[in-house]
Amino acid sequence: MSRPLPENLETFYLRTFGCQMNEHDSERIAGLLGGLGLRPVTEPESGDVLVYNTCSIREKADTRLRGHLGEAQRLKREKRGRLVVVAGCLAQSRREDFFAEFPFVDVLVGPQSLHDLPRLIAERLQTGRRTGSFRERTTTWSAQLPRTRRDGPSAWVQIMTGCTNYCTYCIVPYVRGPEASRPLPEILQEVRGLVAEGVREVTLLGQNVNAYGREPGFAGREDFPALLEALSGIAGLVRIRFMTSHPKDVSSRLIRAIAELPPVCEHVHLPVQSGSDRILAAMGRRYDRARYVEVVAQLREAVPGVALTTDIIVGFPSETEADFADTLSLVEEIGFDGAFTFIFSPRRGTKAAALPGRPPREVTEARMAQLVALVQAQAAERNRALLGTVQEILIEGPSKNDPAVSKGRTRTHKTVNVRGAFSPGELVKVRLETATSTSFTGTPAT
Ligand code: 5AD
Ligand code: SF4
Numbered sequence: 001m002s003r004p005l006p007e008n009l010e011t012f013y014l015r016t017f018g019c020q021m022n023e024h025d026s027e028r029i030a031g032l033l034g035g036l037g038l039r040p041v042t043e044p045e046s047g048d049v050l051v052y053n054t055c056s057i058r059e060k061a062d063t064r065l066r067g068h069l070g071e072a073q074r075l076k077r078e079k080r081g082r083l084v085v086v087a088g089c090l091a092q093s094r095r096e097d098f099f100a101e102f103p104f105v106d107v108l109v110g111p112q113s114l115h116d117l118p119r120l121i122a123e124r125l126q127t128g129r130r131t132g133s134f135r136e137r138t139t140t141w142s143a144q145l146p147r148t149r150r151d152g153p154s155a156w157v158q159i160m161t162g163c164t165n166y167c168t169y170c171i172v173p174y175v176r177g178p179e180a181s182r183p184l185p186e187i188l189q190e191v192r193g194l195v196a197e198g199v200r201e202v203t204l205l206g207q208n209v210n211a212y213g214r215e216p217g218f219a220g221r222e223d224f225p226a227l228l229e230a231l232s233g234i235a236g237l238v239r240i241r242f243m244t245s246h247p248k249d250v251s252s253r254l255i256r257a258i259a260e261l262p263p264v265c266e267h268v269h270l271p272v273q274s275g276s277d278r279i280l281a282a283m284g285r286r287y288d289r290a291r292y293v294e295v296v297a298q299l300r301e302a303v304p305g306v307a308l309t310t311d312i313i314v315g316f317p318s319e320t321e322a323d324f325a326d327t328l329s330l331v332e333e334i335g336f337d338g339a340f341t342f343i344f345s346p347r348r349g350t351k352a353a354a355l356p357g358r359p360p361r362e363v364t365e366a367r368m369a370q371l372v373a374l375v376q377a378q379a380a381e382r383n384r385a386l387l388g389t390v391q392e393i394l395i396e397g398p399s400k401n402d403p404a405v406s407k408g409r410t411r412t413h414k415t416v417n418v419r420g421a422f423s424p425g426e427l428v429k430v431r432l433e434t435a436t437s438t439s440f441t442g443t444p445a446t
Contacts, residue, residue, distance in 0.1 A: 004122065005036055008081045012038040013047025015068060018055025020243070021205050022088055024156040025114060026053045029087060031146035032117050040148075044075055049083045049121070054090035056171050058345035065090060073104045083107065083121065087114065089175040093348070095134050108132035111176055112161070115145055137162065137177040144186075152396050153200040153425035159187055159227065160206035164215065165246065167273075168284045168351035169313065169344060172207055179208065179215045184222045184230060191231055200425050201239035201394055202231070209242045210249035225257040232261040238427065239394060239411065243269045248287045250295045259302040266303050267337075267413040270295070271311035275330025276323035279316050282355070289330060296334055307337040307412035314371060315344040315364030317355035324367050331374055337382055337412065338438070339375040343368055376437045383414065383435035390445040393430045395422040415439040 012033045016026040029051060030040060041047050050072045055061040069084075076082045085107040091098065092110035099105060107120045113133035120131045149155055162177040163170075191202055204227075206212060212224040222230070224242075231240055240263045247270055258264050270292075274280050277288045287295075299306050312327060331339070343364055346353035359367075393408035393416050400407075406422040408430075409415055417439065418430045430442040 004118075005038070006081070006125065009048045009083070010039060011041045011047050012049040012051060013041050013044045014051045014053065015044075016053045017061050017064065018053075018057060018089070020156060020203070021158070021207070022053055022055055022111075023150075024158060024205055025088065025111060027147045027149055027156070028114055028145045029053060029117065030148040032114070034148055035146050036118055036121070044071060047075075048079070048081070049085060050075065051085040051087060054086060054088040056089040056093045056175055056347070058342060058347075060345070062090065069102055069105070073102075076104050083124065085109065085117070085121070087111070087117070089171070091132070092134050092175040093171060095132060099130055099132075103130075106130055108134075110134040112137055135177075137180060149194075149197075151424070153198065153394060154396065155194045155199045155202050156205050157187060157190055157194070157202045158182065158206070159204045159209060159242075160212050163207035165208060165286075166284060166351075168282065168355075169316065169347065169353075171347040171350055174349055176207065179211060181206075181213045181215060181218050181220070183220050184213075184227055187227065188230060188234070191234055191237065195234055195236045198425060200237065200427075201241065202237065204231075204240065204242040206242075207244060208246045208249065210245045210251070210254060214249075223253075225251070225253040228254075228257045228261055228264055232263050237263055240264045241267065241413070245270050247272065247292050247295055248285070250299070252298070255298055255302045258299070258306070265411045265413065266305055267307040267309070267411070268299060269309045269311075272330065272334075273311060273313050274316065274319075274323065275327035276319070277326075279319055279323050279326075282318065283313075283316065283352070289326070292330075293333065305412065307414065308334065309338040309340075309413075310334075310336050311340045311342065312371065312375075313342050313344050314368045315359050317344070317352055318357035319344075319359055319367075328371065328374060331371070331378065335378055335382060336375060337414070338379050339371075341368060341371055341375065380435065380437035383437065383440065386414075386440075387432050387435055390429050390431050391416070391442075393418055393428050393442075395424055395426045395428060397424045417441045419443045 016022055054065050072084045083106045086105050087109045088111050091108040106124050109117050112135040116133040123131045160181040162179045163172045164179040166173050210224050213222050391410045395406050395408040399405040399417050405417050429445045431445040432440045432442045434441045
């Protein structure tokens with residue numbers, strides 16, 4: 001195959017920040033770069049094209065990227081012709097001032113424009129000018145681009161993109177555009193192909209999967225429960241996961257789908273964000289605490305043993321001790337299997353960035369420490385309650401530290417290290433023996 005690139009460009013280094021959607025986008029970036037004849041390398045020093053797939057959800061991501069770009073600048077000086085590409089949400093949100101601040105960056109490409117990457121690289125090489133592409137909404141589903149899939153029996157499948165909820169703290173609607181769903185036949189086709197390649201578990205990705213197929217102008221008629229049902233009919237697909245779910249869009253049909261469709265796993269990631277009704281309203285979440293509690297009760301009743309994980313923000317503008325106490329009491333009341341906890345980070349252009357009354361840093365940090373301790377204690381307790389039970393584990397591969405131990409997950413998404421060398425993709429019945437707040441050890445149950 002003839003290579004469209006000059007001879008001094010042979011390899012690429014790709015570093016991904018942020019969420020699973022970004023990890024998945026990186027599979028497409030790797031596929032596109034592979035299509036240009038570039039080989040992946042694991043160290044930036046060996047990369048001719050350095051690609052950073054960025055996240056802009058919190059400020060910390062900016063700071064981390066800055067460090068990496070400093071290194072990229074140094075590496076670029078060391079080798080003539082090296083290219084630096086910044087992809088993803090930060091590229092999109094900072095497009096106006098990015099080149100001014102980082103003049104050594106060659107190409108910027110937003111998350112809805114990944115398919116433009118080969119053209120942008122070619123343009124940069126031909127014209128010598130820095131280039132970028134920042135589409136507001138996607139014209140090509142990333143799933144239509146070539147991909148280099150992560151190893152193992154699990155695959156990500158994008159079912160929708162964007163978000164139109166405009167939670168007041170969140171930058172996603174500004175960088176990934178409005179909600180748009182992918183037609184069901186295309187999703188089915190992709191999943192069938194993955195299963196034919198040996199995939200046994202898919203995770204359906206979208207900012208708000210429950211709203212699948214609901215946006216005005218969607219070409220199809222199916223909603224999320226119908227999608228789950230259609231996918232459940234694919235022979236050989238043993239597990240279906242999905243994230244993220246917005247509590248306001250959990251319907252009784254969805255709960256029934258989780259309860260009744262055998263491959264759909266008993267785990268829901270249901271970000272609550274706060275336990276205070278006042279803060280939930282200020283966040284623009286469109287549910288209150290009572291509604292969240294009700295949805296969880298319905299889920300638990302219909303799906304025994306369902307695992308629940310969540311996201312929580314601490315230190316939202318005007319959060320008082322009483323509001324925070326409401327968050328702690330909600331966590332106590334629900335009993336989560338795990339939670340991602342975040343300190344509020346003002347994002348440019350969002351409504352909450354302009355709100356007054358952010359609690360002082362020490363206060364927020366103290367609240368965070370309290371919340372994390374509670375979440376961990378609760379998760380550990382819930383895990384301990386499973387000791388002695390037998391769970392079905394999908395093997396992902398050998399454990400990092402010991403080849404005689406295999407790593408896998410329960411249907412409820414809990415990590416288990418099981419004695420024995422099993423093949424990726426095997427389903428093994430395992431008796432759980434020890435537990436921490438995040439993982440288990442176990443032995444095969446005979
Ligand atoms: N500050 C802190 N956390 C945020 N999240 C989203 N935006 C912000 C922000 N500005 C969190 C939410 C969301 C998760 C993906 O990130 O909890 O569910
Ligand atoms: Fe952001 Fe809210 Fe959309 Fe989630 S639902 S991506 S938090 S705006």
